[in-house]
Amino acid sequence: MQKLVILMLATVFSIGTLQAKEKEESKTPPPKPEAKVSVTDHSMRIDGTKIDYVATAGTMLMKNDKGEPKALFGFTAYVKKDTDLRTRPIMFAYNGGPGSASLWLHMGILGPQRTVVVDTDFSDNGPFKRVTNEYSILDKADLVMIDPVGTGLSHAVGDAKNEDFWGTDQDIESVASFIKQYITENHRWQSPKYILGESYGGMRTAGVSQYLVSNYMISLKGIILVSPFLQFVTGFDFGQADLPHVLFMPSFATAAWYHNAIADKPADLQTFISQAEKFAVEEYAPALMKGARLTIDEKQAIADKLAAFTGVSASYWLLSDLRVDHQAFLKELLKSKHMTVGRIDSRFKGYSLDPVADHMRYDPMTSAVGPQILSTFMDYYTTDLGVKDVSDYKVFGDVFSKWDFSHKQPNGGFMKMPFPDTGVDLAYAMIQSPKMKVLVQQGYFDMATPFFTTQYMLDHLKIPDALRGNISTAYYMAGHMMYVNPPSMAKFKQDLAAFIDQK
Known part of the structure; x- marks a missing residue:
């Protein structure tokens, strides 16, 4: 009887110990978020000139002011080999939405590979074709394609949530922070810097340009606004x-x-x-x-x-x-x-x-072009660039309906405006950095950001007359993504290259 009691007590003790151990193990923190990148070597020819470059695709770990992880930012960087990083221009680029990944610009016009699109028509349903992009900007500048949080592979980590980044000001701050961290980690502080944003990316770019110069003392050589949306009131x-x-x-x-x-x-x-x-x-x-x-x-x-x-x-x-x-x-x-x-x-x-x-x-345009660009991008991303885990890649994040459109304009004191107008930010950035140039690229057949709306915005920028010469505009016989039209694609590259080449 005594042995039985001892055995029962031992069993109870073992069970209790096991439960305590399991409880302790359940408190073990999850693994720390880790940035992952794939680095590959490539070469291409643009106008007969060979360009050797390194592609880095994956995520960058961003931290808050306390040093705690807050987001993994998806990006793809193309950097020319054997060049002086201090003098080589670098361009950061993204699409808009808000809530759109950057594959449209990436595979449409800027990157080393592009999707062959049937302009104004639906193509066969695959396989789709991609080719070496003779209109890439890599002959003029290194390129970093950015996917804001909630798009592409970008997502919040740690105690942060995606929604923490979904707002006019939150988005501007996070993208500006990414740019600062990238140029720091990659020794690009001296490089001539450009930002290109399409659609809502125009609102982001205007805000980021002002944020960079005001908060980080980072001046930009130029910004490019492609089919820009800057004012909420005139945009709807x-x-x-x-x-x-x-x-x-x-x-x-x-x-x-x-x-x-x-x-x-x-x-x-x-x-x-x-x-x-x-x-x-x-x-x-x-x-x-x-x-x-x-x-x-x-x-x-x-x-x-x-x-x-x-x-x-x-x-x-x-x-x-x-x-x-x-x-x-x-x-x-x-x-x-x-x-x-x-x-x-x-x-x-x-x-x-x-x-x-x-x-x-x-939208017939999105239905016609979207499958081609996405299919070729995913093929390119996972094969040529070697990115392994793309199961959570988001073309359009569930962002727009949850977006905080309020904006603390630089002329508004502590008050946030319920409807954003980063034309104010753009004006402030141009005044604070009077050597910064601005290129606006706009299609005549764009019904998302109409050309007359863009012209109205430019005409009403509150800047000195002497700075209006810093703005140049280019128009195309196409729409929002004017680069799906072959003649406009060639003109887009020509205009962008000339903008970077100007002294």
């Missing part, structure tokens, strides 16, 4: 605010011109654009400003002219109180043909998902 035409409708209207005209939806179509697009802009400013805007004071006859006259410019009936304009938002327009323009026109590039068109719907249900 869904409400009753008059200004966005005025700024979008010339883009309606270019889409109608392209699709032969207007009577007596002028042969020259530039002349037609000038006429549309003149009407928008001198007649359309004053009419909208009148509101209920606009007479029936005046309203009919404006509707008739809108119909003549846009190919959408006067009756539709009247039913919409002379305010048709762009998604309704893109659905209405070719509605009789059961076709929807592209938002990212209004030269594209596709069959309507719902012919009687009053707004577009999808």
Whole structure:
């Protein structure tokens, strides 16, 4: 009996010890987040000149002020071999969204490989083709493609959450911090530095340029705004605010011109654009400003002219109180043909998902181009660049609906503005760094960030007249991603190279 009791006590003690050990092991912290990169050697030819370079693809570990890990930032860097890093320019680039990875610019125009896209049409469903990119910027500058947190392979770690990075100011701070850390770890403080941002990347770039010079004393040689979105108020035409409708209207005209939806179509697009802009400013805007004071006859006259410019009936304009938002327009323009026109590039068109719907249900341009770029990028990323784990790669993170758009503008004191305008940041950056150059690249058939909206933003920058010469603009016969159009692709590279070469 005594032996039995001893045995039972020993068993209980063993079980208790085992449970205590398991409990202790359960408290063991998870492994520390670790940056992982793949480094590969490559060579290519641009205009007959051989370029040997090193590609580094993977993640960089970012830490907070306490030295605690907060994010793994995905990036791909291309650095030319056997060159003086102090004089070799370096360009940081990204797309927008917010919530978009940088594969569009990466495989579309900037990187050493590019996707062969069928312009304005849907391609066969694979296999898709990629080729050596003769329009890459690597002959002029080293290149670092960045994926902000929540896109690509970038994600929060430690106690941080992805949502901590999802906001105008949070995004600006994190990307600026990445750039500072990259140039520190890679000995690029002396390099002439450029930033290129597309779409919402324009809002990011304007903010980052100001943040870098104000907080880190990092000056930029130049920034490139591709199809930029900088002002929330002028960038959306869904409400009753008059200004966005005025700024979008010339883009309606270019889409109608392209699709032969207007009577007596002028042969020259530039002349037609000038006429549309003149009407928008001198007649359309004053009419909208009148509101209920606009007479029936005046309203009919404006509707008739809108119909003549846009190919959408006067009756539709009247039913919409002379305010048709762009998604309704893109659905209405070719509605009789059961076709929807592209938002990212209004030269594209596709069959309507719902012919009687009053707004577009999808973007034909994204559906046509997206699968080609993603497929070729993933193939390139995992084979040529040797990145192993891409199972969590995110083209579009679940970001936009959770984005904190409020912004602490540099002229706003401690108050945050509910709707961002980083045009203010851009003006401050240009004033604080008066040698910094700005290149704006804009497509005429862009309905996401219309060309007249971009021009309005530039015209209203609060900078000294002497600094306006630092801004140059280039326009293309294509849309938001103008580089899917072969002639525009060549012009894009030419304009960008000339911008970097200028003294």
